[in-house]
Amino acid sequence: MESLLQPLWLSVKLAGITTLLLLVLATPIAWWLAQTRSGLKPLVQSLVALPIVLPPTVMGFYLLIVLGPAGALGSWWVELTGSALTFSFTGLVIASCIYSLPFAVQPLAVAFESLGKQKLEAAWTLGASKADAFFSVALPLSVRGYLGAMVLSFAHTLGEFGVILMVGGNIPGETRVVSIAIYDQVESLNYAAAHRLSALLLVVAFVALFTMFLVNRRWRR
Amino acid sequence: MRPHRLLPLLLLLSSAHAEPVTIAVASNFITPMAELVAAFEEATGQAVRVSSASTGVLYAAIRNGAGYAALLAADSERPRLLEADGIAVPGSRFTYAVGTLQLWSADPALAGKDCRGALDDLGNRRLAIANPVTAPYGAAAQAFLQQAGLWDQVQDRLVFGQNIAQTLQFVATRNASLGLVATSQSGSEQLPDATCQWAVPTSMHPPIEQQAVLLQPVDEHAAAAAFLEFIAGPEGRAIIRAQGYEVAD
Missing domain, CATH: 3.40.190.10 (Periplasmic binding protein-like II)
Known part of the structure; x- marks a missing residue:
């Protein structure tokens, strides 16, 4: 059972770190999307939404090249740290942040858009700085958006398979996440272990989504 | 009609x-x-x-x-x-x-070098093999490395391709310096030129x-x-x- 728990723990760790990073990364992007009247908005929206549309194999293939020791980002990382990004947990975190970005940005952008200008303008006229107005007015009013972004990023990263398959290298304890472990078990005809892992993942994913919808409902009342 | x-x-x-x-x-x-x-x-x-x-x-x-x-x-x-x-x-x-195994590299650092010799001292290089649990080429690669007395020392340098084609892909994109790949695939014209290669004797694996x-x-x-x-x-x-x-x- 220990060999089954390690991939599950790795997946949860990956999804957790990715979610936290995404909340920080997605906030300014979503804020800009909600506020801007710039002509660049559709361009940024499209770029952010790309991972929803692209097959994971396409992203995995590009990431393998870009993150690899011969790639643009990868070679810079090798110079900086001495080790490559592909086949490493850090590499998976970067890949997952790109892969799950739209699932963090979109709920936040919707939440920020629904705030309306008035509350923010009121805060500004009362002398709050833009940052102050954001943290003391916009942020507390967008809690539901943040909850949605967190649950979706977490669940989506937990279910990630194709990208990790292509850039992870299936290293136990480093990049062998639960979806890869399940695939291995199925491939080696070990259906009982595959069932156990799959059922576990199913429960975790369901509980995450159920919690979000439940909390959402409470708030709306 | x-x-x-x-x-x-x-x-x-x-x-x-x-x-x-x-x-x-x-x-x-x-x-x-x-x-x-x-x-x-x-x-x-x-x-x-x-x-x-x-x-x-x-x-x-x-x-x-x-x-x-x-x-x-x-x-x-x-x-x-x-x-x-x-x-x-x-x-x-x-x-x-x-099938037969080929030790294969596209890493410029290994150009003209002895591929088999590089296996003895990997340094921080990665060695790609197919997953021994799921892929027959992986099981053969493991058997060869064990036979050669290298299995234990390469442990933390190994990356696993889901199948033999992905193993080759890791090496061809230079994400891994060396790989134990299928001879049938390493000769493809689509690939970059090998910088070094070595045919693994079939006597060294099942x-x-x-x-x-x-x-x-x-x-x-x-x-x-x-x-x-x-x-x-x-x-x-x-x-x-x-x-x-x-x-x-």
Whole structure:
């Protein structure tokens, strides 16, 4: 059972770190999307939404090249740290942040858009700085958006398979996440272990989504 | 009815006996399979439809009723299991190709160097092998590394491809400096030039036998059996050998 728990723990760790990073990364992007009247908005929206549309194999293939020791980002990382990004947990975190970005940005952008200008303008006229107005007015009013972004990023990263398959290298304890472990078990005809892992993942994913919808409902009342 | 009106009907009738037969093939054999199918179709007029996936996925599909007429697997275990379970036609199982391993690199740092020597001292280089648990080439790579007394020391340098093609991809994109790949794939013109390579002696690992079986629950037996006979025959064997596999004489 220990060999089954390690991939599950790795997946949860990956999804957790990715979610936290995404909340920080997605906030300014979503804020800009909600506020801007710039002509660049559709361009940024499209770029952010790309991972929803692209097959994971396409992203995995590009990431393998870009993150690899011969790639643009990868070679810079090798110079900086001495080790490559592909086949490493850090590499998976970067890949997952790109892969799950739209699932963090979109709920936040919707939440920020629904705030309306008035509350923010009121805060500004009362002398709050833009940052102050954001943290003391916009942020507390967008809690539901943040909850949605967190649950979706977490669940989506937990279910990630194709990208990790292509850039992870299936290293136990480093990049062998639960979806890869399940695939291995199925491939080696070990259906009982595959069932156990799959059922576990199913429960975790369901509980995450159920919690979000439940909390959402409470708030709306 | 004027005669020319009958022509399409006649064509339809004459093609009815050559309804395509569907054969499942392991992904690592897609390229030779395309050549085998082309030669077979030309020789017999019998159309062949090819369905490919990993052997494990095909095995699960067949167990669950997928109607393939025959399976060309990447290993001998799955065909043996299908035979034991009474899904494959008894006695139809045979080895159609034997894979060989190649130590292969596209890393400029290894240009002109001794590939086998580089294996003794990997430093911070990565060595890619196929997953020993799921891929026969991976099991062979592990056996070779154990035989060579290198298995323990390369542990933390290993990365695992899901199959032998992905293992090659890791090396071809230089994400891994070295890889134990399939000889049949490392010769592809699509790849960057090898900076060093070394053929792993077949005596250093159990043979990588790829076996085929005829499958029971379909009415396409005759055509599928003819295809298996074709790949076991002189013309089929020559095509398979030219693709970098060993075949029985």
